[in-house]
Amino acid sequence: MPLAETPPRVRFIEHAGARILLIDLSHLQNEADILEQIERVRELVARQPPASVRTLSNVTGARYSPPVMDALKKLTVHNKPYVTAAAVVGMAGVHKVLFRAVLLFSRRVMESFDDLEPAKEWLAKQS
Template sequence: MNVKDACFTREYGKEIFVLNFNYRSIDEALPLIDECARQVRLREEGSVLTLTIIEQGKFDTALVDKLKGLTKGNAPYVRKAAVVGVTGVFKIVMTAVSIFSRREFKVFDTKEEAIRYLLQE
């Protein structure tokens, strides 16, 4: 796991947690999800801005279940969530995760658009 694929970063003076899905095997995604849960749940409830970037990767039922658990468990801590790179099968996965966790994810075409949304008060 690359540390930069699951970490807080600063954009225009505000912290955003970035989760970058850029992996070749599902086994590479699991530590990213665990690290996201660990870091986000250390923060104050209702304070975290999250940006998920989907570059490449595969999904199976176990990974989708893990994502559902992540989003549901992170829900109290997340103020706003944005997603970039959702196409094809990823749309189906994100829809399922959103419905299960009862969370809304705003989908954007570019990272810049997503960051602008997250920084709006």
């Protein structure tokens, strides 16, 4: 029996009729791996029509470094014309401080949640 393939960390999912871009950085500890996923997000979002994307970022247990923070800030600014709603799941302690810094830098509105399901429900209701 073949092993089930791991789904890509950056992919569109459907929830309650809404198309949501899942950005799964959960439990990534290697800086290069995180930066690779951030670049995938940037490339995928850039191919979407303006004001058409809802994003759900899962950062549970992810490791941040200064280069990762810089890349996230740049990504958030880059995505601004494309993203209509954004939710982030899994922030604790220092993640919350970093999240606020990204919000201030990017001037974007994002909601933070403790769990994926409420975040998906909220995103599905956003226009």
